[in-house]
Amino acid sequence: MIALIDYGMGNIGSIANMIKKMGGKSKVVTTAAELAGADKAILPGIGAFDQAVTTIHKLGLWDALNEFALVEKKPVLGICLGMQLLCNSSEEGKEKGFGWIDAEVKRFDFSAVEGASNLKIPHMGWNVVRPVVTDWPLFENWEDEMRFYFVHSYAASVNNTAHAKGKTFFGYEFDSVVGHENIFGFQCHPEKSHRFGKIVYKNFIDL
Amino acid sequence: MLANRVIPVLLLRNEGLVKTKQFKNPVYVGDPINAVKIFNDKEVDELSFIDIEASKLNKTPNYKLIERIASEAFMPLSYGGNVKSVDEVRTLIKIGIEKVIVNSQNFSNAQLISQLSDHFGSSTVIAGIDVKKNLWGKKELYSHNATKAQKGKIIEYCVELEKRGAGELLVNSIDRDGMMQGYDVELMGEIANSVSIPVIACGGAGKLQDINELYSKTNVTAFAAGSIFVFHGPHKAVLINYPSREQLKEIWKKQ
Numbered sequence: 505m506i507a508l509i510d511y512g513m514g515n516i517g518s519i520a521n522m523i524k525k526m527g528g529k530s531k532v533v534t535t536a537a538e539l540a541g542a543d544k545a546i547l548p549g550i551g552a553f554d555q556a557v558t559t560i561h562k563l564g565l566w567d568a569l570n571e572f573a574l575v576e577k578k579p580v581l582g583i584c585l586g587m588q589l590l591c592n593s594s595e596e597g598k599e600k601g602f603g604w605i606d607a608e609v610k611r612f613d614f615s616a617v618e619g620a621s622n623l624k625i626p627h628m629g630w631n632v633v634r635p636v637v638t639d640w641p642l643f644e645n646w647e648d649e650m651r652f653y654f655v656h657s658y659a660a661s662v663n664n665t666a667h668a669k670g671k672t673f674f675g676y677e678f679d680s681v682v683g684h685e686n687i688f689g690f691q692c693h694p695e696k697s698h699r700f701g702k703i704v705y706k707n708f709i710d711l
Numbered sequence: 712m713l714a715n716r717v718i719p720v721l722l723l724r725n726e727g728l729v730k731t732k733q734f735k736n737p738v739y740v741g742d743p744i745n746a747v748k749i750f751n752d753k754e755v756d757e758l759s760f761i762d763i764e765a766s767k768l769n770k771t772p773n774y775k776l777i778e779r780i781a782s783e784a785f786m787p788l789s790y791g792g793n794v795k796s797v798d799e800v801r802t803l804i805k806i807g808i809e810k811v812i813v814n815s816q817n818f819s820n821a822q823l824i825s826q827l828s829d830h831f832g833s834s835t836v837i838a839g840i841d842v843k844k845n846l847w848g849k850k851e852l853y854s855h856n857a858t859k860a861q862k863g864k865i866i867e868y869c870v871e872l873e874k875r876g877a878g879e880l881l882v883n884s885i886d887r888d889g890m891m892q893g894y895d896v897e898l899m900g901e902i903a904n905s906v907s908i909p910v911i912a913c914g915g916a917g918k919l920q921d922i923n924e925l926y927s928k929t930n931v932t933a934f935a936a937g938s939i940f941v942f943h944g945p946h947k948a949v950l951i952n953y954p955s956r957e958q959l960k961e962i963w964k965k966q
Contacts, residue, residue, distance in 0.1 A: 515804055515807070515809060516805060517778075517781060517804070517805050517806045517807035517808075518781070518807045518809070521781065521782045521784075521785075521807055522785065525785070550804070550831060550832055550834075550835065551830075551831060551832050552832070622930070623713075624907060624908065624909055624932075626833075626834045626878065627713060628713075628834060628878075628879075628909060629713050629714055629715070629716050629756070629932075629933075630713070630714045630716070630756060631712070631713050631714065632712075651714075653757075653786070653787050654713075655787075655809075655834045656834075657834075673712060674712075674713055693787070693809075695785070696785065696786055696787045696788075696809065697785070697786075698751065698754045698785050698786060699754070701785065702785070
């Protein structure tokens with residue numbers, strides 16, 4: 505069973521629909537006790553970094569998720585803001601992220617990019633993810649051009665290049681897919697990305 | 712690179728899909744769930760659903776229907792139709808909607824967009840703007856499904872909506888709705904140059920070249936349409952359709 509962490513800021517409905525469609529089982533989880541019964545977790549998220557961190561602490565899920573990911577080594581997938589929470593920090597806020605992925609989240613900055621004056625933030629719409637590794641479980645059965653739906657104003661930049669799994673170009677290349685052992689993160693919304701996203705969710709369900 | 716978007720706008724009336732002409736004479740074109748399934752197969756960029764009677768009749772969103780639609784939608788989905796509060800939007804997001812379109816309420820509640828934007832982020836909030844020519848050919852703001860004229864200058868109003876926290880503007884030309892004679896290139900271009908958020912142009916697309924024309928002549932990056940995606944051929948038979956990847960590549964070649 506996949507726990508969908510509900511801290512009041514996620515597109516839980518869309519993710520639950522996708523998991524059901526791909527033959528998986530999910531449950532909306534708001535407490536540490538509920539999380540303990542799951543064998544995988546998804547951290548969704550739309551909204552602001554600090555508010556998310558604060559709410560997860562308030563629900564008593566922060567330590568529980570650390571235990572789940574680092575001690576029990578169960579798979580955790582972060583989506584959008586959920587992916588950013590896996591990183592060390594974000595320029596959007598002052599709170600610390602989980603730090604499971606060695607990366608910092610930064611606001612898109614095109615000041616050094618020539619001809620980027622027409623780029624509008626947020627980065628909103630369909631864009632391509634270019635895998636930078638070959639044997640990674642969530643890239644199984646990937647096609648030539650994998651397109652995903654993105655909506656975000658901040659993007660991850662890894663310190664440890666081994667944690668970068670896929671990159672996307674918007675003014676410059678940023679780390680749109682990250683991972684380390686049992687931790688997986690997608691900046692885009694695979695649950696809203698047709699067959700491309702279905703492949704990602706199928707792979708996560710099959711882990 | 713980030714792709715431009717082509718967005719079918721589907722109109723809800725009761726439980727069915729309709730298509731209007733100049734916001735009038737709704738003609739039944741099918742079942743919304745069936746339409747979503749077809750648009751899934753066609754890998755559409757995004758879908759918008761607008762309940763055309765919700766504001767006029769002051770109805771709450773039909774959550775049951777929207778949830779059924781969302782459960783079949785594996786693309787970004789927006790909903791418009793008498794959205795009035797943070798709580799309603801929370802429910803809509805919970806059942807699978809990504810963005811809400813707020814239009815008529817912006818004239819009576821100047822705080823709504825900023826409240827929604829503070830709670831859910833600006834990328835969740837689309838401000839809808841309906842424009843219609845008056846008897847003297849001057850373009851004016853309208854609300855409540857083209858039944859209420861509103862005061863204010865169009866460009867100033869668009870800039871104001873961005874300031875309030877809207878993440879996108881959905882601009883609809885009432886006179887061109889369903890006419891399939893092309894977009895209002897001048898209006899859409901002017902608005903796109905006046906704001907820094909994406910403008911979704913709507914109203915008038917009758918062929919793919921109309922999208923290409925607007926794309927070529929303006930800074931618009933999102934192209935919405937109704938008739939072209941639900942009708943086919945000279946007799947306007949109902950047929951859900953969407954350009955193929957190859958056709959889209961042709962559209963994104965500037966004239």
